[in-house]
Amino acid sequence: MKPRLLLAWLLVLVSVLAACGRHADEGGGGTPAPTAKETETRATEAKAEETAADQAPEPSPLDEAIRSVLVDRKEVSISFWTGTGAANFPVLEEMVRAFQQQYPNIKVDFSNQGPLAELTDKLTQNIVAKSTPTLSNLDASTFPEYIASGAIVDLLPYYEHPEIGLAGKATDPFSYYIDEVKSFSPQGTMYGFPTNKKTADVLVYNKTYFDAKGWEPPATWDDVVRYAKAIKEETGKPGFSFDNAYGDAPFALLSRQWGSPYIRDDGAIDIDNEAGRAALKFYRENMDLGYFTMPALLPSAGGKYSSNGFVKEETYMFVGAAAGIQFAIPNPESGHSSFEIGVAPVPQKDPGNPVYYSKGENYAIFSNSTEEERVAAWLLIAFLTDPGQNVNWLIRTGNLPISQAMLDEPEYRNFLDAEADNTPEYYRAAAVKAVLSVDKLTFNKAIPKSAALAEAVGQMWEAVMIGGGDPDKLLSETAAKLQ
Amino acid sequence: MGALPVKTARLLRQMLTHAFLSLSAVLVLIPFYWMAGTSLKPSAEVERVPPTLFPGHFRWANYIDAIRQAPLLTYLLNTIIVGIAVAAVGTIITVLSAYAFARMHFPGRQTLFFTVLAMMMIPQEMLIITNFRTIAEFGWMNTWQALIVPFWVNPFNIFLLRQTFMQIPDELYWAAKVEGMGHFRYLTRVMLPLSRSTVAVTVIFTMIWIWQTYAWPNLVTTKDELRLVSNGLQNAFTNSVGTIEYELQMAAAMLVTLPLILLFLLLRKPILSGMIHGGIKG
Numbered sequence: 001m002k003p004r005l006l007l008a009w010l011l012v013l014v015s016v017l018a019a020c021g022r023h024a025d026e027g028g029g030g031t032p033a034p035t036a037k038e039t040e041t042r043a044t045e046a047k048a049e050e051t052a053a054d055q056a057p058e059p060s061p062l063d064e065a066i067r068s069v070l071v072d073r074k075e076v077s078i079s080f081w082t083g084t085g086a087a088n089f090p091v092l093e094e095m096v097r098a099f100q101q102q103y104p105n106i107k108v109d110f111s112n113q114g115p116l117a118e119l120t121d122k123l124t125q126n127i128v129a130k131s132t133p134t135l136s137n138l139d140a141s142t143f144p145e146y147i148a149s150g151a152i153v154d155l156l157p158y159y160e161h162p163e164i165g166l167a168g169k170a171t172d173p174f175s176y177y178i179d180e181v182k183s184f185s186p187q188g189t190m191y192g193f194p195t196n197k198k199t200a201d202v203l204v205y206n207k208t209y210f211d212a213k214g215w216e217p218p219a220t221w222d223d224v225v226r227y228a229k230a231i232k233e234e235t236g237k238p239g240f241s242f243d244n245a246y247g248d249a250p251f252a253l254l255s256r257q258w259g260s261p262y263i264r265d266d267g268a269i270d271i272d273n274e275a276g277r278a279a280l281k282f283y284r285e286n287m288d289l290g291y292f293t294m295p296a297l298l299p300s301a302g303g304k305y306s307s308n309g310f311v312k313e314e315t316y317m318f319v320g321a322a323a324g325i326q327f328a329i330p331n332p333e334s335g336h337s338s339f340e341i342g343v344a345p346v347p348q349k350d351p352g353n354p355v356y357y358s359k360g361e362n363y364a365i366f367s368n369s370t371e372e373e374r375v376a377a378w379l380l381i382a383f384l385t386d387p388g389q390n391v392n393w394l395i396r397t398g399n400l401p402i403s404q405a406m407l408d409e410p411e412y413r414n415f416l417d418a419e420a421d422n423t424p425e426y427y428r429a430a431a432v433k434a435v436l437s438v439d440k441l442t443f444n445k446a447i448p449k450s451a452a453l454a455e456a457v458g459q460m461w462e463a464v465m466i467g468g469g470d471p472d473k474l475l476s477e478t479a480a481k482l483q
Numbered sequence: 484m485g486a487l488p489v490k491t492a493r494l495l496r497q498m499l500t501h502a503f504l505s506l507s508a509v510l511v512l513i514p515f516y517w518m519a520g521t522s523l524k525p526s527a528e529v530e531r532v533p534p535t536l537f538p539g540h541f542r543w544a545n546y547i548d549a550i551r552q553a554p555l556l557t558y559l560l561n562t563i564i565v566g567i568a569v570a571a572v573g574t575i576i577t578v579l580s581a582y583a584f585a586r587m588h589f590p591g592r593q594t595l596f597f598t599v600l601a602m603m604m605i606p607q608e609m610l611i612i613t614n615f616r617t618i619a620e621f622g623w624m625n626t627w628q629a630l631i632v633p634f635w636v637n638p639f640n641i642f643l644l645r646q647t648f649m650q651i652p653d654e655l656y657w658a659a660k661v662e663g664m665g666h667f668r669y670l671t672r673v674m675l676p677l678s679r680s681t682v683a684v685t686v687i688f689t690m691i692w693i694w695q696t697y698a699w700p701n702l703v704t705t706k707d708e709l710r711l712v713s714n715g716l717q718n719a720f721t722n723s724v725g726t727i728e729y730e731l732q733m734a735a736a737m738l739v740t741l742p743l744i745l746l747f748l749l750l751r752k753p754i755l756s757g758m759i760h761g762g763i764k765g
Contacts, residue, residue, distance in 0.1 A: 129619030
C-alpha cells in the first residue's frame with residue numbers, strides 16, 4: 001500500500017510542476033508569447049533609451065562638488081585671509097563664525113594679515129611657497145598678475161550657477177561693481193567678486209564756517225577755488241587739501257574729470273595728454289596761490305591724510321575716503337578746534353559728465369585648492385555678501401553697501417536716516433549718503449602695470465606739488481617710464 | 484701759566500666723564516620714558532599737538548585693553564617656546580663647535596673657523612630668500628620648525644665661546660689627557676664648568692635675538708596662533724585706514740619689554756663676566 005501511495009503523490013507532484021512550467025513559458029498569466037514584430041519593437045525602444053542616456057550631460061566637477069558639500073555634507077577645511085584694522089577684525093570674525101554655524105561641515109581658518117600692502121606681500125610670497133589661502137581679499141591692481149600666473153580661479157561659473165550663484169538674485173551687487181571685476185580679465189570670465197570693504201572719496205568741509213558764510217557745499221572745482229580763495233584771504237590758510245594715501249588718487253580723479261582716458265579700453269596707459277596736463281596745472285597753480293595744499297604740508301597732518309590738519313582748522317575742505325570720516329571729527333579734548341563738519345560728493349569739472357571712483361578690495365579664490373574647497377569658499381563669499389549679515393559691519397566701518405538689498409535692510413535704513421547728533425556713527429552715515437547720492441561709481445581698468453602706474457603717478461604728484469617740479473616735464477617722464 | 488694742579492685736573496676729568504655718561508644715559512632712556520608715558524595716556528592726549536611730556540591723567544586700563552585686543556599672551560608664550568627650543572639645541576651646537584675650533588686639530592680647522600666668522604658679515608636679509616625657498620620646499624610654512632631650525636647656528640656665539648675655551652690653560656688639557664680623559668669628558672668635566680658664565684651669555688643672547696627678530700617670523704607665519712611678539716604686535720593695534728592706537732601699542736610694548744629688562748637686571752653679573760672672559764684673549 002505505501003509504495004502505491006508514494007507513487008500517487010509523485011505523479012501528482014510531477015503533474016503540478018509540469019503545469020507550472022508551461023504557465024511560466026506562457027507569461028504566468030496566460031499571456032501569449034510575443035510575436036517577432038513585438039520583439040523587434042521592444043529592441044528598438046531599448047536602443048532609443050540607451051542613446052538618450054548616452055547623450056544626457058554628465059554632472060560637471062562643479063556640480064559634483066556642490067552636491068558633495070551641500071548634500072553629502074562632506075567635511076571641508078578652507079583658509080580665508082583678510083587685511084583689515086584690528087578694531088574691525090572681530091566683526092568679521094563674528095560673521096565667519098555665523099557662517100560655520102550655518103555650514104557645520106565647513107571649517108574656516110580665518111586670519112588677519114594686517115594692512116592691505118602687507119596682505120599683498122604675503123600672498124605673493126605664499127604663491128611661491130604654494131601655501132596660499134583658499135580665499136582672500138585682493139587689491140584691484142594685483143588681479144592681472146595673479147590671473148596671468150594662474151594663481152586664482154574664474155568665479156563666473158560660481159556666480160552664474162543656478163543653485164549657489166548670485167547673478168540676478170536679490171543679493172546681486174550693483175552693476176558697476178560686477179563690471180569692475182569683469183574688467184580684470186577677458187570677456188566671459190570673472191576672477192574677482194566685490195567685498196564688503198568698498199568705499200569712495202567724499203568732500204569733507206567745515207560746516208560751521210560754511211554756514212556762517214552762507215555757502216552750499218561746492219559742486220564744481222570752480223566753486224572749490226572760489227571758496228578756497230575766500231578762506232585764504234580771510235584766514236591766511238589754504239582752503240582745500242586732497243588725501244593721497246592711494247598714491248595716484250588725486251591725479252587719476254582730476255585727469256579723468258578733465259577728459260583724460262588715463263587707461264584706455266585696450267589697456268594702454270594714456271596720461272600724458274592735454275587733459276592730464278591741464279588737471280596737473282590746475283592743482284599746481286592753486287597751490288602756488290596758497291588756495292590748495294597737500295596733507296604733507298599741513299603743520300599737524302604730515303603723511304598722506306588731511307584729517308589731522310582739518311580738525312585743527314589748518315584747512316577747511318579736503319577730499320578723502322568715506323570710510324575714514326571718523327578721523328575728521330574734531331575732538332576738543334585732543335586740542336582740536338570745535339566745529340561741525342559736513343560731507344558732500346566729490347566736486348566735478350563737468351557736472352553733466354561726473355566721475356566718481358570706487359575704491360576697495362575684491363575677493364579671489366586661489367587655484368591651489370580642490371573643487372570642494374572652492375565651492376566652500378564661494379559659499380563663504382555669498383554669506384559675507386548677505387545683507388542681514390552685513391548691517392553691523394557697515395554701520396561700524398562706514399563701508400559702502402554693495403547691493404540694493406543691503407541698502408534696503410531696515411536697520412541699515414535707520415542708520416542712514418538717523419538725526420544729526422555729531423557722533424561718529426552719524427558722520428559715517430552722512431559719508432555713505434554722500435556717495436550714494438551719485439548715480440554710479442567708475443573704475444580704471446586693471447592692467448599688469450596698475451601697481452607701477454599708481455606708484456609712479458603718486459611720486460610724480462608729490463614731486464610737482466611738494467617738490468615744485470615742472471608739471472609738463474615730470475608728466476612726460478612718468479609716462480615714458482611706464483611705456 | 485702752568486698746568487692745572489693734579490687734583491683739579493683729575494676732578495675735572497671725572498666731572499667731564501660723568502657728564503658725558505649721564506648725557507648718554509639720558510639719550511638711551513628717553514625712548515623708554517616716552518614708551519612708558521604714552522602707554523599711560525588716554526587716546527585723546529596721545530593725539531595732542533604739541534605732545535605732553537607727562538600724562539595728564541593715568542589710564543592703567545590701556546594695559547588691559549592691549550591684552551584684550553591682541554592675543555598678547557599667545558605671542559609671549561610662542562616667543563618663550565621658540566626661544567627655549569632655539570637656546571637648548573643652539574647651545575649644544577655652539578658648545579660642540581666652539582670646542583672643536585678651540586681644542587681639536589683637524590685639516591682645514593682655521594679655514595672653517597674663518598668661514599663661520601665670515602657668515603657674521605652676511606646680513607640676514609640676504610639669506611632670507613634662499614631660506615624661504617628651502618622652508619617652502621620642505622612644506623614647513625606655518626610650523627614650529629620653520630621658526631626654530633634656522634636659528635640653531637649662531638656664528639657670534641660660537642666665536643665668543645671659542646675665545647673663552649682658548650683661555651683655559653693648556654696644562655689642564657694635558658693633565659686630563661694623561662689621566663686618559665677623552666674629548667667629551669674633558670669638555671663636560673673641565674671646560675664647561677669653567678665657562679659657565681659665557682655659556683649663560685650665549686643662552687641669554689639667543690633669547691634676546693628671538694625676542695626681537697621680526698622679518699623671518701613675519702615671512703613664515705600667517706596664522707595668529709604661531710606669531711611671535713615682534714610680528715604679532717606690528718598690526719595688532721592698527722585700524723582699517725592704517726592709523727595706530729599708540730597708547731595700546733606702547734602698553735603692549737611695555738609688557739613684552741619688561742621681562743627682558745628684568746632678565747638683564749637679574750643676570751647682569753654673569754652677562755658682563757661672560758663678555759669680559761670672551762673678549763680677553765683673541
